[in-house]
Amino acid sequence: MTTKLHLAVEQGQKPMSSGLGTTERDYAASCPGATIGKGLAVHGEEVREADAEVRSWLRRIGVLRD
Secondary structure (H helix, E strand, O other), X not given: OOOEEOOEEEEOOOOOOOOOOOHHHHHXXXXXXXXXXXXXEEEHHHHXXXXXXXXXXXXXXXXXXX
C-alpha cells in the first residue's frame, strides 16, 4: 500500500516566506515510500480569505467533489 500525502501549511507574513519551504522534503524524509502530492501554502494574513483557494486545491487533488 502506498501512502499519498498532500500538504497544506500556513506561512508567516509576506514577504518573509514563500511556498512550502522545506515541508515537502521534510515529509519525504520522514515518510519513506510515501508519495508527496501537490501541496498548498497560504500566508497567515490571508487564511481567513482563503476559502475559495482551499476548495479549489481540494478539488484539484480529488478530495472535494461538487
